Amino acid sequence: MKIINTAIPSVKILEPVVFHDERGFFTEAFRDNWFRSNVADVTFVQDNLVRSKRGVLRGMHYQMEQSQGKLIKVTEGEVFDVVIDLRQASDTYGHWLGVTLSAQNKRQLWVPEGFAHGYLALSTHTNLDYRCTNYYHPESEVAIKWDDSDLAIAWPLETNQKPLLSVKDACAIPFQLAPKFKC
């Protein structure tokens, strides 16, 4: 597995080695001991599988309690995956980062605790799966507006394209009003 650094030092792109033969391909998508030694010494406790249509935008989400580190990958289609650094003590506080994850490039994105996360589905059928370091805690969940003007996330939308949002995301709050993490 290759580690690619990003503009936010604790956020990493992982690129697995893929073995192709006449049957198809084989790849080790996750190895606990390698991940703990090379990326982050965490334990994953929940795996989520999500199907989205083209134009679905989920985000920007986080939990104030039971903050979740997330390891994200796409097994069908393509997404533009975005994180926002909400750690007030961080040099990159308030910065966002976008990465294309696809079934083709097999890239995974490691997002530690203290970030908001969201993505735009770019394919007709998109399957994304991610493992989390903490359990779902809807009571402390926060959604920041995907199109917050202070953040100005450059979503790869067509001119006049409106993303398909959940009710929760359509009512999300501005970045300025969102609770942040102290460290």
Ligand SMILES: Cc1cn([C@H]2C[C@H](O)[C@@H](COP(=O)(O)OP(=O)(O)O[C@H]3O[C@@H](C)C(=O)[C@@H](O)[C@H]3O)O2)c(=O)[nH]c1=O
């Ligand atoms: C996130 C989650 C949802 N659910 C349920 C609640 C609801 O009925 C249904 C759909 O939930 P949501 O609308 O919150 O799903 P979604 O908008 O996909 O929420 C997710 O968005 C991405 C961007 C993230 O980073 C995740 O942490 C999570 O917030 O699934 C669970 O049972 N467990 C979970 O861990």
